[in-house]
Amino acid sequence: MKSKQKGLIGAMVAAIALACGTASAAWPEKSITIIVPTSAGGANDALARTIGQAMSLALKQTVIVENKAGANGSIASEFVKRAAPDGYTIMLGYIATHAMNPALQKLRYDPVADFEPIGMVGSSATLMVTSTKVPANNVKEFVAQQKSSKEPLSYASAGNGTAPHFAAEMFKLSTGVDMLHVPYKGSAPAVNDTIAGQTQVMFPSLFTAMPFVKSGKLKAMGVAGSKRSEMLPDVPTLAEQGITGVDVSQWYAFFAPAKTPAPVLEQLNTVLNQILADPVIAKRLVEHGAEVEAMTLPQMRTFMAAEQVKWKKVVQATKLKAD
DSSP states (O other), X not given: OHHHHHHHHHHHHHHHHHHHTTTOTTOOOSOEEEEESSOTTSHHHHHHHHHHHHHHHHHTSOXXXXXXXXXXXXXXXXXXXXXXXXXXXXXXXXXXXXXXHHHHSOOSSXXXXXXXXXXXXXXXXXXXXXXXXXXXXXXXXHHHHHHHOSSOEEEEESSTTSHHHHHHHHHHHHHOOOEEEEEOSSHHHHHHXXXXXXXXXXXXXXXXXXXXXXXXXXXXXXXSSSSOOSSSTTSOBTGGGTOOSOOOEEEEEEEEETTOOHHHHHXXXXXXXXXXXXXXXXXXHHHTTOEEOOOOHHHHHHHHHHHHHHHHHHHHHHTOOOO
């Protein structure tokens, strides 16, 4: 099995070298740093390290993964915005840093004007989970109990403007239930307090929630997406249970500072898409809860423009505000 994996990765590296050989003969001449906007151990971090290792082999340069967590990804985003536009500092951004948070509040960076998209990695389903102390065993029971309760439950999020925040507010709008928002500084403490029952509900990514659902520490109510997850096939979508309008898939994509030269962006995009096409890498990403979805540079620009419009409309419809 190991020899087969080496063969696949070796073939991938050869294909990348052939495809990228003429893109920019001088680049890269030194190590590349991938900035991750979350702490170590999360989905962004796991994806960045998996791809960074393959990228290092393909480009024959050291690829460093550096975590700059804080302010819902704003610290990392501002850092990359100010970095030299030479392709040596890039960012694994995600739906919160480059779509949701900017739609919710004014930030010191523009998700479109201050960045050049490099390419999409993939997306991860959002999962509605509850503490085991919550008596409901499905969404229908949960909604009924909430509507008959005098005290609303608390829902945890990874912070204002993150996918768990948006998904919960969309759920409230769709069902008419009331829940109190408790924002945390990241998914890990939010999940821990939900497990402990300090907060009762959360909408984390599949990557974050899956181990705790499988161990019985959290109850899975439903997938907040268009289809069931291959990793948790027995968990129905919210739509299957009659809850519409809550479709939040957390996407992950690479970005460079604005004005990064086009040949460098093209080379990075080609390398990334070749990496994602390798079945060994793709399998690893699926294990991290992400479904691979490669894009060309024009596709990325179109996607980013649509995301800005989409989440601004969600903010207006839900009357969402930063708590």
